[in-house]
Amino acid sequence: MENQQEQQITFQDYIINSLGQIIQSDLLAYQKCNSIISNQFSTWLYYELISTINLNSNIFNRNPTPQLIFLCSELFENANQEFIDYLFDLVEGLSEDQAETKRGLFRYLISVVEQDFIAETTCGYFYKVMNSIIQKRGADVCNFLENDQRIISSFLKHVDQPHICRIITELILFANQPSKILDYSYLAQQISDRLFKIMERKSHQITIVDNICEIFVEILTRKSQNPNLDIQKLISIKPSQLFQIAVQSNSEGPHSLLILLLEYAKNNQQDHVDSFIDISHLIPLEFEKTYLTNIQQDRYFNKLFGRKNMKLLFLTSQLIQLNNKSINSKLIDNGLVNVLVNTIQEFPIHNQLHFTAFEIFEKLIESEQIDNILDMIDSLCNFIVTQLNQTQNYVGYRAFLSKLANYLINKQHIPAIQKALKNNQYWEGFVQTRLKDINQVELNFLFNINPRCKILT
Template sequence: MFFNFNRFFGFQQKLDNLLKNEGLTIETIFNEDDILQELKGSSSAKFADFLIQHPQEYKKMIGYIVNEINDDSLDKTCRTKYPFYSSEILGQENEKLINFLFDKPEDDIFDGINNPIEDDETQQVGTSDKNNNNQIEDQETQLEATAKKNEKLKENEEIRANLLDYLLQLLEDDALNVTTAGYLAKALNTIILKRGLCFWEHLKHNPQVISNLFKHCYLKHIVDIIDRLISLEDNYEQHNEYMIDRLALLQRLAQILKAKEYSQVIVQNICELFEGQFRKAVQQYETQTQEYKKMLLQFVQQITPSYFMSIALQTQQAVAYNVIIAQLEFLNKLAFQNEHQDQIENTEKESLKIPDIVPLFSLLIKDFSKALNQQDQFNISFKSTVGTCITPLGECKLSLIQLINNLLSKSELQNYYSYSIFQSIINLVKQHPSNNQLHLLFEKIVLAVFASNNEQLQKSMFSETNLITFIIENNNEEARKNKFGFQGVLTRLSNYLHQNATQSQQFQLSLQQVNVNWSQYMDGLNEVNKKEQEWILGVNPKQKSFQLSEEISSPNIIMPEPLVQYAYTQPSGFRKCESFENSDEDNEGKNEEEIQHDQQEQKIEPEPETETGTGQQQEVSNQNNNNQKDPLDFDSNPDVQEEIIKTQEQNIPQDEEKTEQNQQIEQGKENEGKDNQDDQFQIYQLEQKQYTNEEVIHTQEVQEEDNLKPQESIPEQQHIPTDDKEPNQEEQIKQEDIGQQE
């Protein structure tokens, strides 16, 4: 696929330049690069006018589909490109080209068409009309031009009238190439879609065309043409026309199916056609006409399901069973619509008389056991990686078991089932322990029999077969070690039968007849059910709101306590602390990790008390002088930070008593301003006096506790340093105050 820039950007069309040339041919157009998209899109109308004006070029284009190109002068690319381009153009639903095959164009249409190839005679007539003043010569030239024009129109009409026959001539060949058949099907399907009634009218005058279509039923493309002729879909105006002919076409196909049952390809193609007709009638029931439904209903009564059952036994093709399933669905749809006719909005539709399904399907039920035990001729055994020989079940028997399950829903047909059918299905389950589709169908059949009120059917399932013995022997504690593929289905089936055992007397009687202990078997499944029936983490994924199951006990998950962000409360008289991160100048203090670790610990561990002396005071004062810090800025001192944290944690109960005093001091500080250092120092002295006594008492208590406890503490206890440097800080402040006074 390529992007068409001409379509979106308004470039000059290539076809316009080509139409200016004299003697333009279809080959010249096809040889142009990237011309196909233009011929199918923006220039489709101009190209159609060109072909209508020159039918010989139209016929030449069809000839590339019908006849094989044997011209050695053409390269291989052209041999494949010309037929492909021709089929794409004919299959593009160009109404002008399609209508030209059936309708004779009027003369005015030819006059209105822009003809890029002007005839030499017409040019001579035009010049003579302008330049020659002799009326006699004008009349002669006009007569000659009219005669030539009429002869040309007659020749073009002969070509036009035979164009469709020329296209259908391809079907007369004894054998068709698959690619050529695909090109033909693309063109004919479009013709039937647009002018289906005209095509049927053409077939009535040429009946050999239908026979030629039947001759090539081995090609899926040809069968698609027949399918389109029967359904006439996408054109609802044609639905009620030629119903008798379309029904006869279905009946002839059924006869060909019986005669050609040795060919798997023909059986496959024709059965798929029948199945598609019934399934489209079910899916598009509201849009289909009553006449079309009556035609299919009449076909079911004439070509009964037993007919396709015999085809299935002879050919062992799954599509034959699929046709029966489609017919059953069609009848069920009709019955449902008749029962709810009052609820349907379109009340104008009359209810169809549905035939009795008992004579239609009862005969083929008798052949179910034979079909289940039939040896498959097309499935070949193979060895698995383990070394065991495996014979595949095949799609044919899966479709048969699906049909058996569908017919079980009809209560009037349940009495025709025998125990041999159920026993054969049980044997197939045992022979194919890895076929999940078979196991699911087996489960549906058992549940359908158990849910029915037919005692004879339940007796055939539970009493006359070895179903219960099969379940216990293949799903008990010893058998579960083999890990068969059907054990999950048997466990689920056993739980359902055990929980609803009181609803079926035949099941209870069959439990009494079996020499096994059903209760003991179910007790052994308790451990399996405990593992399989519990949701992972107690959550049902099918529920919209996930809820934990109360039955499942799980250990309590201890979630970590949320990290509380430390909010520093500024004590009165201290400057606001912008950050607790230690700078390069505070190497003697704690790093950030140690501070966070201290905050998360739950217990307090005091450090051993250190002696203070004049040497330490001098060291601190020298460090402050070297760093050139403000004597009132205590935020950068880690000892002061530790003291602030300690006093905040230890004196929380006492903060309430000092709230009013602190507020007054803070208000005084805000009013006086930070620029006045003398006022700040007075505020600091007032605050320092308030906390001095408390800090001294706290220091004494910490020292007493430190003397009683060992130096190394438990890692889980919180580490808070003692106030061993507080006296040094006080003396340092006093010295600084004396210096300022001097």
């Protein structure tokens, strides 16, 4: 028994020392990799490596040390070309049993995803291994997946793990790369479609929705970095369906994805921009939910506007920048201005909300495409006058109100603004009294020195 344990420790030390030398070397990595591959422990060694990465009981019936786990993952990620080639290339001089065992090495490695549960640490090491294999022998991986569809299902079963999702991302991107020899775009499309269906069914699970959205976000980001990457068929998500998932979940992922889809549509598929019209009338309703949810809570505490709503606010701003009359009219007709005004009052110290809301009001007014723009400006004027005249109360958004008031004054050359201001019976008196006092404090430079003016010497 002691001799067996000593042999196990000796073999473990041999692997650690050998792998450590390979990882630390540069010039002799090829020779050292081949020296280990070609020795009598080649197949045993691979089972040891793969079992270590999988963190399962291996052929030596012991638990791998943290050092060995790290070295195994580093080996596949860095000094790995010969080791990865060994998984797929034919090797001469092997017996039939050895050849059969070798053919099953990659199947043994990838079987980690067939487990019902994978530890997060295992997923991290597994990602390092699979990412390197995909980058160097991606065609072989795709061929393997074609012949064993169950593995794809096993990958999709673990979309709650970010590292598994990163592997899926690399698979989709590789399979969608144009190739003169083999085309795996249909495989990428199949995985993409199944991901979207999972997101629809699991919309109540924030982690899964966020992880799947991150896959598509990464794909769109890679597209912006590599214009030659063709993802037109891959990105077939309808904004209305994605927005519905956002409504059903509490995830910010769908809104982040919608923002990138809109940018992609503007740059690559102008016809698909019109598909965002279908969600325009729903946006004010979502903001109204936030307002109604928080109206019973303390004005300054115990409530958050949330990153999800900030993403939705930014998406609204991006939609308005399109200068699409149908989109802008639907936003206004469904009460966007009043809902934003009420939301601002419920979140009086949320500067980012105020800044983005100002941009939205500014773009809507200057677009001059809205039929009821006079009513919109009149609502803003009444909001400004009512709130700033309440001198006895602290108003956290006073700077936002004064900035909006001065903006309207400076833009009086726009006929719609000029007409709306003249029709408001309280505006002129407010400008001459309250706004004038505020501007004397807020618009004066410190020590009456404009830092932007050049000093003449």
